[in-house]
Amino acid sequence: MDTCHLTFYVFLEELKKFFRAEEDRRREQQRTAIDHAARIANGEVIPPKRNIYRLRSATLQVLCQNYQNQLYVTNPQNVGTIRFLSEVADALLQYQ
Numbered sequence: 001m002d003t004c005h006l007t008f009y010v011f012l013e014e015l016k017k018f019f020r021a022e023e024d025r026r027r028e029q030q031r032t033a034i035d036h037a038a039r040i041a042n043g044e045v046i047p048p049k050r051n052i053y054r055l056r057s058a059t060l061q062v063l064c065q066n067y068q069n070q071l072y073v074t075n076p077q078n079v080g081t082i083r084f085l086s087e088v089a090d091a092l093l094q095y096q
Contacts, residue, residue: 059091 039046063084066072072080 056091063087
């Protein structure tokens, strides 16, 4: 709906499109859930999904806590900062 002043029937058509898309999305979710339940009922072991964003967040929180606790203090100090940033980069690339 790119315009500000839609006619009523154009507005209704856009609403229909929106709700059809939502209904399709819900049906797909139900189909996926039924398929998942059937696979489990057949004895298939399904590994849990890894939430890479949670893993990254937890890893970065630990690294930042270590940095704040001055685990990366070296002489000269920029070497410790470079090591910390290197580990941050590794953590970001690890969970892809």
